[in-house]
Amino acid sequence: MGTTQLETVPEPKYWQLKTVLSEALDSEFTVGEILPNERDLAARFGVARATLRQALEQLELEGRLQRRRGVGTTVAPPRVGVPVGTARHTWPGGPADDAWEPMDSALTVPAGSVAAALDTGRDEPVHTVRRSRVSHGRPVAAELLYVPAASVPDLPATDASSGAARARAVLRELQRLELEGQDRAVELGSARADDARELDRLPGAPVLVVTTRFFTEGRTAALSVATYRADTCRLTFGDTGGVEIHDGPEVQAP
Amino acid sequence: MGTTQLETVPEPKYWQLKTVLSEALDSEFTVGEILPNERDLAARFGVARATLRQALEQLELEGRLQRRRGVGTTVAPPRVGVPVGTARHTWPGGPADDAWEPMDSALTVPAGSVAAALDTGRDEPVHTVRRSRVSHGRPVAAELLYVPAASVPDLPATDASSGAARARAVLRELQRLELEGQDRAVELGSARADDARELDRLPGAPVLVVTTRFFTEGRTAALSVATYRADTCRLTFGDTGGVEIHDGPEVQAP
């Protein structure tokens, strides 16, 4: 009735803050530059530190900032485009799959969910190969590759070899099968403690989980669960290099 | 050095809490069930509400929980596998692309980053088509499809038609071009206010941003930026339906 209509529902402070900071990052900062510390920033904007942190968290999630305990908050470089899956289907560890470094391997009985995806029995042994992916000198992904023992029956039984050598042997055996197809899914997850350590992040950090099933002779011959840093990676599919959409500060040498 | 070694560095409370809750969800709850409210849960575990919320946030990020203001926190159903991109390349809006519902369309000059990805000039007009994707009765994605006016020169100039009809007309014109290839990238983002409303989430909610470029005659004929709910969606690629990996509570009718 006669009441003056107030401004529409006010946006949360942390949301406005995020917008302000985002614009400042575009115009007033260069990649690698260190921001003022959180206490100073909060005081400057007249908000509690927790509120400021909510805004910083969002910006870090979007890959705009990088925060490191004991060091500070820096302006992040644009996300790196990481090719995931080549146009043609290939086994992990093959010549067209040189981005990954085999780390270790063990023969274990995996969790029930993995066994289900592999169509193996609950107690069937599975080779668990750990691989690591580095791009532009930074670790970007950690992978667990599950290969049922039945898929690589001719694997030499020399367990004495080192972990990486053993991993390579499993991958080598895998190449001998004929790959009939693969299946891929991407979803958001949070880093387990071991993956987090490998990715140089804290546990719970947001990651993109890429799950790939490899088929041969109608069976699932292998299952890959690859964990990519969501803050620094843009997963690209297909033949070319991918797309760059986001606005961001100009890259400039420190 | 006679000091007794304490337990290794204690994990954060919210992390332990998350683990405990996660196990409880698996064993003691069914999909759709309502959890006790945050104040009660915090009291029960002897932590501050903010700490409990940190654990709940993680579980929501992982798609295990769903929280709605004014209602409560419920156990989320397993993520739905959403097919993204068919095996063969197809234009948006074609017969093999029936998952999307055209909403609206307008002719504008897009942001510089979009213009750059389209290889259009800064001031070149672009049709911006808004589409919405629903799966299992729930909105899962919102898309902005950018089509340079130059890509659809024969578009009838009847701006009087309604938004959806205009959107359909643009898509129809697009089909007449010969699609030579496409380019796709997936990354983590946070929902803008308009996308959030369309996805029934709060602004800033985590989303998977799928960016696709469509090529014809060596040019970029269209650019799609699709925003998927990260909490409820698992993006699947390729021919088959995708993989289900996560453990979770059994689905059971309420």
Next chain:
DNA sequence: AAGTGGTCTAGACCACTCA
């Protein structure tokens, strides 16, 4: 030792949904 981000607390108020 100093300075940083990370965790945690105890409380307050707000926006929203629903009976």
Next chain:
DNA sequence: GAGTGGTCTAGACCACTTA
């Protein structure tokens, strides 16, 4: 109007990095 999750505060202490 009662009850829920969402926002915000002001402060404390901890873990980590660097000098």
